[in-house]
Amino acid sequence: MNKIKHPSKTLTVQEEGSGQRLDNYLSRVTKRQLPRSRIHHMIRSGEVRVNQGRCSASTKLTAGDRVRIPPFFAKEQQKHNPHPAIVAQFFKDIIYEDNSLLAINKPSGLACHGGSGISLGLIEHLRILRPQQKFLELAHRLDRDTSGIVLIAKKKSTLIALHTLFRDHEIDKRYLAIIEGKFRNSYQRINLPLSTKIHNNEKKAFIDKINGKESITEVFLLLRGNDYSLIEAHPLSGRTHQIRIHLSTIGHPILGDKKYNPTLTTKKLLLHAHRISFLHPLTNQTITLSSPIPKKFIMCAKKNHLKMFTNIDHRALLSTQQLVDMIESVRQ
The missing domain is CATH 3.10.290.10 (RNA-binding S4 domain)
Incomplete structure (x- = not known):
């Protein structure tokens, strides 16, 4: 070429x-x-x-x-064709849209943007599938293997406003994760400073009590089993891989985490950005969006006998109906 x-x-x-x-x-x-x-x-x-x-x-x-x-x-730029499976799922995955922004449920395994050997990421697919849309930019990112809600700005003014909200920690994000071990506390606040380093061309976070940036994650126990637990994580800061390294450091790594879980009991990272809440940049009204629990969570629950889970903590901001549906599907 x-x-x-x-x-x-x-x-x-x-x-x-x-x-x-x-x-x-x-x-x-x-x-x-x-x-x-x-x-x-x-x-x-x-x-x-x-x-x-x-x-x-x-x-x-x-x-x-x-x-x-x-x-x-x-x-020379090539004409890339979106993956057929992503095209078929595209409109189903949009969970909110108006004139200034849209929210899409990103699947695990799809990068937010292309690069590093990836020709097309989420944003490139969107631009190809919507050529009439002159402006489409990621307001934030999720790791490639993390599924869940991603906000896309359709206007420059919206992008700037969303960046300001993220910078000022005025966007509330909640994640579901299946972690190893019995999580003993119904609630735990993890406060461990983080830094990042490049190793083998990959960015990795590590605990750095001297030069690290303040990083706080709240963890709510939802369900507890003999070997695994379902938790909701609420990051109060937005550091790289924050939830993953925090949970790994306290002895409860996320299942399927190739970077921070040495046991790697499953191939899929069981981390899902399931809920986001923020003030709309134009209407100034609070918007709360949630996405369905991925099938991989249900499949992992069945495989690992999570029907033995007890001690549901309803203080966590998990959709009650989603939780009921998950428990019922596990019991079947």
Whole structure:
């Protein structure tokens, strides 16, 4: 496949780029010809400069900033066809939509965006399936193997507003997870500072009590079995892999977690972003969205005899009907 050389250039950030993360800005101005891994490498190595200074991928740009982009080679863009299974499921997975945003139930195994050997992620599928939509951007991300609700902005103003809500911790996110062992407490607050490192080209979190950032996760026990427990996790901060490393550190790793669970009793990561609540950026009304419990949870429950679970704690914000349905399906 032919490669095209793009010369270095310095761009002035316009108003529509104000408030955008540097990595997202670079992806947009290079017309998504570069994988995320390459963009992040260019930033880390100092090849990319903002106002002649070094920067990070999460640097927020403002109108008037000068961004230097080094020379790069990019493959001629191919026309990608969305996976047929994703196309068939696409409209079923949208759980909310209005003129400014949409929420979609991302399946496990689908990355939020392409890069690092992944040609099409969730956002690329959306753009291909909705060519008439001029603006579609991820407001946040889930790990590739985590399923659940992802918010997509359909307007630049909505994207900026959602980023502000996430930054100020004004978006309430709840996750379901099946973890190893008997979780003894009905409620536990985990406060362990985290840092990240790159190992074998993969980002990994670790406990860092000296230089780590404050990271807090609330854990509610929903169901307890002999060998496994179902919990709801409420992250009060938004660190990389926060829930996964916190649960692993206290001795209750998530089933199927290839990074933080050495036993790996199942191939699927049993972590699901099942509920999100926030003030709508335009209407200022509270929106609470929930997504169905994935079949993989039900299948794992049956396989691991979770019908033995007891001690349901209704203080956790789990849909009562979802919980009843899950328990009934396990008992069948």
